Amino acid sequence: MRQGTIINNVRLKDDYYKVDFFAPEICASARPGSFVHVRISGCGDHILRRPFSICNVNESGELTVIYKVVGAGTEALSRLKSGDECDLLGPLGKPFSRPLDDEVPVLLGGGYGSAAMFMLTKESKTPGVALLGARNSKDILLSAEYRAAGFDVRISTDDGSDGLKGRVTDLLPGVLKDYAGRKLHFYACGPMPMLLALAGLLPDLGYPESELSLDHLMCCGVGACFACVVKIKADNADGFRYARTCSEGPVFRADQVYLEK
Numbered sequence: 533m534r535q536g537t538i539i540n541n542v543r544l545k546d547d548y549y550k551v552d553f554f555a556p557e558i559c560a561s562a563r564p565g566s567f568v569h570v571r572i573s574g575c576g577d578h579i580l581r582r583p584f585s586i587c588n589v590n591e592s593g594e595l596t597v598i599y600k601v602v603g604a605g606t607e608a609l610s611r612l613k614s615g616d617e618c619d620l621l622g623p624l625g626k627p628f629s630r631p632l633d634d635e636v637p638v639l640l641g642g643g644y645g646s647a648a649m650f651m652l653t654k655e656s657k658t659p660g661v662a663l664l665g666a667r668n669s670k671d672i673l674l675s676a677e678y679r680a681a682g683f684d685v686r687i688s689t690d691d692g693s694d695g696l697k698g699r700v701t702d703l704l705p706g707v708l709k710d711y712a713g714r715k716l717h718f719y720a721c722g723p724m725p726m727l728l729a730l731a732g733l734l735p736d737l738g739y740p741e742s743e744l745s746l747d748h749l750m751c752c753g754v755g756a757c758f759a760c761v762v763k764i765k766a767d768n769a770d771g772f773r774y775a776r777t778c779s780e781g782p783v784f785r786a787d788q789v790y791l792e793k
C-alpha cells in the first residue's frame with residue numbers, strides 16, 4: 533500500500549476527469565493494462581477500494597488515471613484537490629503483452645478502455661491503430677493523444693455523433709482491408725458486452741491470441757475474495773472454470789473466454 537498524493541485532478545469533458553498522483557514506486561513497475569486499487573479519501577465508504585486502470589506514468593513518478601463519475605466513489609474522487617492523499621494498491625493485475633517489433637497493434641477501446649490501453653503506444657515500435665467506440669462523442673477519449681502518438685485513429689459512435697455510426701466492431705473490416713499483409717495483434721478494453729462480442733469474433737477472424745481486459749466489479753483486488761470471477765474455458769466436464777479478474781486477469785486471451793451458449 534502506498535500513499536498517492538494528488539498533483540492535479542481536473543475535468544476533461546462531461547463526466548470524465550483526469551487525476552495525476554505522485555506515486556513513484558508504482559510508476560516504476562506499471563505496465564499497460566495494470567491497475568491501481570484506490571481507497572478514496574473523503575468517501576463515506578471507507579472499506580471498499582475502487583479499481584482504475586493506469587493510463588500513463590512518467591519518470592517524475594506521476595501516475596495518471598482517467599475516470600468517469602458514475603457513483604459515490606468516483607464523485608468523492610472528483611472533489612479531491614491537489615495535495616490530498618489516497619491509499620493506492622498497485623500496480624495490480626496481469627497486464628497486456630508487449631507488442632512485438634513486427635506487429636501492428638490494433639487497440640479497441642470503449643469509454644475509459646481507451647485510457648486503459650494508452651501506455652501501449654509507448655511500448656509499440658510500430659505505430660498502431662486505435663479504434664475508439666462509444667455511445668456518443670462524449671465518451672470518446674484521447675483521440676488527439678493517440679493521433680499525436682502516430683496511431684491511425686478511427687472512431688465509431690452508436691448515434692453517429694462522431695465517426696462511423698455503429699459499433700466499434702464495425703470498424704474491423706476496414707482495418708483488415710487497409711492493413712492486409714501486415715501482422716496484426718488486437719488488444720481491447722471496454723464494456724463487457726463489447727468484450728464478449730470480440731471474444732466471439734476475433735478468434736473466428738484468425739486472431740485467437742487477441743488480448744481482452746475484462747472489466748468486472750471488484751472487492752479485495754488481490755485474489756482473496758472471489759468477487760470478480762469470470763468464466764474461462766477449461767478442460768473439464770463443465771467446459772469452464774472461474775478465474776479471478778483481479779489476479780489472473782484482467783487481461784485474458786480472447787480464445788480463453790467462455791461464451792454462454
Ligand SMILES: Cc1cc2nc3c(=O)[nH]c(=O)nc-3n(C[C@H](O)[C@H](O)[C@H](O)COP(=O)(O)OP(=O)(O)OC[C@H]3O[C@@H](n4cnc5c(N)ncnc54)[C@H](O)[C@@H]3O)c2cc1C
Binds near residue numbers: 585746
Ligand atoms: C480493472 C478495472 C479497471 C478500471 N479502470 C477504470 C478507469 O480507468 N476509469 C474508470 O472510469 N473506471 C474504471 N473502472 C471502473 C471503476 O472501477 C468503477 O466505475 C468505480 O469503481 C465505480 O465506483 P463508484 O463508487 O463511483 O460507483 P458505484 O456506486 O460503485 O457504482 C455505480 C455504478 O457503476 C457500476 N459499476 C461499478 N463498477 C463497475 C465496473 N467495474 N464495470 C461496470 N460497471 C461498474 C455499478 O454497477 C453501478 O451501476 C475499472 C474497473 C476495473 C475492474
Ligand code: FES
Binds near residue numbers: 749756760777
Ligand atoms: S476482487 Fe477479490 S478476488 Fe478479485
